[in-house]
Amino acid sequence: MPTNPATVPRAVAHLRWPVEPAQGGWYTxxxxxxxxxxxxxxxxxxxxxxxxxxxxxxxxxxxxxxxxxxxxxxxxxxxxxxxxxxxxxxxxxxxxxxxxxxxxxxxxxxxxxxxxxxxxxxxxxxxxxxxxxxxxxxxxxxxxxxxxxxxxxxxxxxxxxxxxxxxxxxxxxxxxxxxxxxxxxxxxxxxxxxxxxxxxxxxxxxxxxxxxxxxxxxxxxxxxxxxxxxxxxxxxxxxxxxxxxxxxxxxxxxxxxxxxxLARLDEMNAARIDRAHRRTQRLARVAELALPPTWHDRQHLYYRHNLFVPASWAGDGRDKLMNVLAEQYGVGSVVSDPVTYLGHRLIRHRTTGQRCPRAEHLAARLLCPCLHPRMTPGDEAAICDAIRRATEHVARAHGTTA
Known part of the structure; x- marks a missing residue:
């Protein structure tokens, strides 16, 4: 059974970038x-x-x-x-x-x-x-x-x-x-x-x-x-x-x-899409990570920039990556979203006997490092560099690559 996603990342007190933005857009x-x-x-x-x-x-x-x-x-x-x-x-x-x-x-x-x-x-x-x-x-x-x-x-x-x-x-x-x-x-x-x-x-x-x-x-x-x-x-x-x-x-x-x-929504979404596409480009050579699909014409608004670790890292390896990002680089990330019946008692009780193995496996490989359209270019460069370095760290520990 995958690790409870509420346990990662464990070090959040001194994050330079939070596990997720507190506000999605911005006010003017x-x-x-x-x-x-x-x-x-x-x-x-x-x-x-x-x-x-x-x-x-x-x-x-x-x-x-x-x-x-x-x-x-x-x-x-x-x-x-x-x-x-x-x-x-x-x-x-x-x-x-x-x-x-x-x-x-x-x-x-x-x-x-x-x-x-x-x-x-x-x-x-x-x-x-x-x-x-x-x-x-x-x-x-x-x-x-x-x-x-x-x-x-x-x-x-x-x-x-x-x-x-x-x-x-x-x-x-x-x-x-x-x-x-x-x-x-x-x-x-x-x-x-x-x-x-x-x-x-x-x-x-x-x-x-x-x-x-x-x-x-x-x-x-x-x-x-x-x-x-x-x-x-x-x-x-x-x-x-x-x-x-x-x-x-x-x-x-x-x-x-x-x-x-609403009048500014296209502007805010365009900035988010641009930032997500740039992050995807920066991380394209990190072989261990599967990146989100790149679509245009506002088919993907990148509410989160989803990353997937290799199948062999599912659970513990993903958790390790999130914790290294937090502890060594100050980069917060979130599992968005876990399988609901694994993390919520009432849903588990009301769906007794139901299992979705594909969902469990994919969720155990998922992490979403913090992304916001108003991050500075310096912030974004630092976050992407941290993701590369942290992934290398976990790959060495596992002795594996994608």
């Missing part, structure tokens, strides 16, 4: 100006902080940017996904398929909304959900396929949409294709469409580390389904007059900042 005077404007207008007791107008403008702009009919704001991406799943009214035994390599949030959302989580293997190159293994996992009880654009690599959704049409649920019809785009905002899918335009519903997160952020939290759902959009708006505002709901609204200040961040 335009964001500060937007906040000052909202503060000034909301300080009047006649006006207050009611967000309806500002969030509506943000929703319209986001829908236009993704090419969808509807965009619905939430206070976080996690609550947004929960409400999309709640719309399905999952009953005991209703299944939702998702990739085993994932952030725990989507899997907890499925469990929390009453669904049976069915895990499938990742594609070995992108670590997005594998369509062949998804077809293996499909049953007459499948209600949804939950696809994550993992670490900024946009998945091709077309095979999953076709798959869903070929395997309809006996009562509810084709399984819904739900997309987690928390790490791929502003990207394009292989079909050439904007992320958010394909699938039944796409969920975005504006949490602090994401590609754009609205004061550290916030979320959005895009959809062409009018009924879903209407229901989501009711769910986030106490259910109207006759249904269950709660308060999950985005604030006026978040929406105002979101409008500015």
């Amino acid at each position: 005077e335009a964001e500060h100006k937007a906040v000052r404007r909202v503060l000034a207008e909301s300080d009047d007791w006649r006006t207050g902080w009611k967000p309806a107008t500002t969030t509506g403008v943000f929703e319209d702009a986001f829908a236009a940017s993704t090419g969808t009919a509807h965009a619905v704001t939430f206070n976080s991406g996690g609550t947004a996904l929960e409400m999309v799943l709640r719309y399905l009214q999952l009953m005991p035994g209703d299944e939702v398929i998702s990739c085993a390599i994932n952030f725990v949030g989507p899997h907890l959302a499925v469990i929390g909304q009453g669904g049976s989580l069915v895990l499938a293997e990742p594609d070995p190159l992108t670590l997005n959900l594998d369509v062949v293994d998804t077809e293996r996992a499909l049953t007459a009880r499948t209600r949804a396929i939950l696809i994550t654009h993992w670490n900024g690599a946009a998945a091709d959704l077309r095979p999953f949409l076709t798959l869903a049409e070929r395997h309809p649920h006996p009562v509810h019809g084709p399984p819904r294709v739900i997309v987690d785009a928390a790490r791929c905002c502003g990207g394009r899918t292989p079909s050439g469409r904007m992320v958010g335009a394909e699938g039944w519903a796409t969920v975005f997160s504006f949490e602090s580390k994401k590609l754009m952020t609205t004061f550290g939290q916030g979320g959005m759902v895009t959809t062409d389904d009018q009924t879903l959009a209407d229901r989501l708006r009711t769910l986030r505002t106490y259910g109207g007059r006759d249904q269950w709901g709660t308060n999950q609204m985005m604030t006026k200040a978040q929406a105002a900042v979101g409008l500015v961040q």
Whole structure:
């Protein structure tokens, strides 16, 4: 069984570069100006902080940017996904398929909304959900396929949409294709469409580390389904007059900042892509490391710059590399993401008997050294040099090369 990824890197107190950036993008005077404007207008007791107008403008702009009919704001991406799943009214035994390599949030959302989580293997190159293994996992009880654009690599959704049409649920019809785009905002899918335009519903997160952020939290759902959009708006505002709901609204200040961040998203993503491609070029001669695929036209936004150590290093060797980077060079790195059932007790309990060997092996080889588009060229050169040197150190210790 792979090492618990929470144990690496062990030396983090004196890191020069953190295990991951605390903020994914960055703010400019335009964001500060937007906040000052909202503060000034909301300080009047006649006006207050009611967000309806500002969030509506943000929703319209986001829908236009993704090419969808509807965009619905939430206070976080996690609550947004929960409400999309709640719309399905999952009953005991209703299944939702998702990739085993994932952030725990989507899997907890499925469990929390009453669904049976069915895990499938990742594609070995992108670590997005594998369509062949998804077809293996499909049953007459499948209600949804939950696809994550993992670490900024946009998945091709077309095979999953076709798959869903070929395997309809006996009562509810084709399984819904739900997309987690928390790490791929502003990207394009292989079909050439904007992320958010394909699938039944796409969920975005504006949490602090994401590609754009609205004061550290916030979320959005895009959809062409009018009924879903209407229901989501009711769910986030106490259910109207006759249904269950709660308060999950985005604030006026978040929406105002979101409008500015959205206008700057292409700029921030372009800087991130450029930095990731340069890192890939710098590390191309490190034979022991498998580098992320290089795609253009915003198909890969490099939320993380994923590195894979040789298969013979899986687990202990990967951990050794992360610790050498931290202890000797001050470079933080993170395993993004481990297999969820190995690191989370509830998910393990709810998926008893399920195993994804490919996912376990790939996750045991994975590390993601810190990357941010505003790192200086000197920082980037030092980090890449540290990765080369640390890899050489571990290779000598193992007596192996790739």
